[in-house]
Amino acid sequence: xxxxxAERVAQALAGDRDAFRVLVERHSxxxxxxxxxxxxxxxxxxxxxxxxxxxxxxxxxxxESRSNFGTWLYRIGVNCALDLMRKxxxxxxxxxxxxxxxxxxxxxxxxxxxxxxxxLLSAELGRQVAKALGAxxxxxxxxxxxxxxEGQSIEEIGRALGLRTSATKNxxxxxxxxxxxxxxxxxxxxxxxxxxxxxxxxx
Amino acid sequence: MTHPxxxxxxxxxxxDVSETHERAAIERHLATCDGCRTSYQALQRxxxxxxxxxxxxxxxxxxxxxxxxxxxxxxxxxxLDWRAWLVPRRWVAVGAMAALVFAAFLAxxxxxxxxxxxxxxxxxxQVRERILLVAVGDHLxxxxxxxxxxxxxxATETLTKGGVxxxxxxxxxxxxxxxxxxxxxxxxxxxxxxxxxxxxxLERVLVEIAHSPxxxxxxxxxxxxxxxxxxxxxxxxxxxGSDVRQRGKSAGQIAPRGxx
Numbered sequence: 083x084x085x086x087x088a089e090r091v092a093q094a095l096a097g098d099r100d101a102f103r104v105l106v107e108r109h110s111x112x113x114x115x116x117x118x119x120x121x122x123x124x125x126x127x128x129x130x131x132x133x134x135x136x137x138x139x140x141x142x143x144x145x146e147s148r149s150n151f152g153t154w155l156y157r158i159g160v161n162c163a164l165d166l167m168r169k170x171x172x173x174x175x176x177x178x179x180x181x182x183x184x185x186x187x188x189x190x191x192x193x194x195x196x197x198x199x200x201x202l203l204s205a206e207l208g209r210q211v212a213k214a215l216g217a218x219x220x221x222x223x224x225x226x227x228x229x230x231x232e233g234q235s236i237e238e239i240g241r242a243l244g245l246r247t248s249a250t251k252n253x254x255x256x257x258x259x260x261x262x263x264x265x266x267x268x269x270x271x272x273x274x275x276x277x278x279x280x281x282x283x284x285x
Numbered sequence: 286m287t288h289p290x291x292x293x294x295x296x297x298x299x300x301d302v303s304e305t306h307e308r309a310a311i312e313r314h315l316a317t318c319d320g321c322r323t324s325y326q327a328l329q330r331x332x333x334x335x336x337x338x339x340x341x342x343x344x345x346x347x348x349x350x351x352x353x354x355x356x357x358x359x360x361x362x363x364x365l366d367w368r369a370w371l372v373p374r375r376w377v378a379v380g381a382m383a384a385l386v387f388a389a390f391l392a393x394x395x396x397x398x399x400x401x402x403x404x405x406x407x408x409x410x411q412v413r414e415r416i417l418l419v420a421v422g423d424h425l426x427x428x429x430x431x432x433x434x435x436x437x438x439x440a441t442e443t444l445t446k447g448g449v450x451x452x453x454x455x456x457x458x459x460x461x462x463x464x465x466x467x468x469x470x471x472x473x474x475x476x477x478x479x480x481x482x483x484x485x486x487l488e489r490v491l492v493e494i495a496h497s498p499x500x501x502x503x504x505x506x507x508x509x510x511x512x513x514x515x516x517x518x519x520x521x522x523x524x525x526g527s528d529v530r531q532r533g534k535s536a537g538q539i540a541p542r543g544x545x
Binding site: 099102103106107108109110111114115118119124131132135136139165207208211212214215229230231236244251254255258259261262265266268269270 | 292296328331333335348349437
């Protein structure tokens with residue numbers, strides 16, 4: 083698995099299919115993570131991962147070697163996820179009213195031997211987080227995830243989503259505001275329950 | 286300073302407060318104002334909860350599994366990638382193929398019928414039939430690619446200040462219009478009204494794409510996408526394409542029935 087991403091891209095463009103395989107193997111997990119956070123369920127996330135690499139392959143000649151391949155791929159991934167979410171939005175809205183999308187995933191997650199009360203709290207909080215993320219518009223969700231989890235700048239996010247700087251800032255703001263309204267009641271510091279797991283501010 | 290707004294606190298959290306003095310002012314304020322500090326801490330807890338939300342694990346071999354799934358599709362897509370058809374060398378071949386097909390049509394005025402008799406022309410009926418159907422099938426494949434690209438455009442296309450660049454799709458649609466007209470006229474002449482109708486609809490869409498501006502705003506793109514979807518043309522092209530391919534296979538494998 084030697085060779086930088088840029089070298090692999092150049093090899094793939096020259097017809098070396100194996101070079102693209104290396105890129106797929108290298109970036110699949112991070113794209114899955116992004117896709118899962120965007121879509122909120124594993125099935126859709128898998129679909130987004132595949133579509134992302136298929137599109138990347140077909141558009142490889144448009145990749146500029148001075149750019150970061152991971153960032154470029156992320157941009158494709160975000161947009162593939164946005165497409166899927168927009169397509170499924172009416173369905174998601176219906177589901178949203180009863181079962182949150184992420185609940186299945188929360189149940190499936192391995193828990194490192196948690197205390198029973200903490201498990202309950204985590205599962206409930208996980209459901210609420212999934213529900214709150216699901217209530218964001220696709221653009222708000224994408225802008226928030228790129229800002230929060232990927233640490234991308236407002237300008238980078240704007241380029242990825244085709245938004246102006248002010249609209250991008252606004253999307254991040256609205257997303258955080260909505261998350262806060264939805265989740266604050268669940269993360270209030272209460273003695274003996276939440277205090278032990280509520281993280282202290284890091285800034 | 287006065288109490289920072291929620292927007293300022295969020296920007297502060299993400300380091301998006303660029304002015305040093307403004308940032309310092311918020312810091313000082315948070316150190317002295319209990320209400321704002323509590324509010325900021327609540328924001329931090331919410332974001333930490335979002336961050337801590339579980340995500341299903343994928344092990345180290347996940348990438349290999351993804352590759353196994355998409356590898357075969359890459360080959361297929363590579364073959365079907367219409368952008369490759371923009372290479373001039375290939376266009377010569379496309380032109381030659383279209384001419385050959387057209388000549389076959391004119392020579393025999395032939396459209397496949399299961400009971401068609403062997404003609405006395407220089408190209409055997411089955412071969413001519415097969416060439417024709419393969420060419421129409423390819424044409425429908427290429428049209429399908431252009432439509433699918435447009436329906437999915439705006440996602441990964443290069444978004445510039447002016448909107449979405451569809452010049453590739455536009456060029457390709459323009460190139461397909463001529464071939465489409467030929468196939469449509471021939472299908473109509475030989476009485477294959479189903480194919481002629483789909484080709485007629487397809488031609489209208491292709492002309493519309495060819496005449497669109499190369500640079501579309503999101504709203505314009507959306508409008509075109511909705512029109513394509515409302516007509517169901519992508520589905521129709523897919524269905525008729527599959528039918529044509531099937532007929533092409535039959536023509537290549539089975540001798541015409543009812544020959545005497």
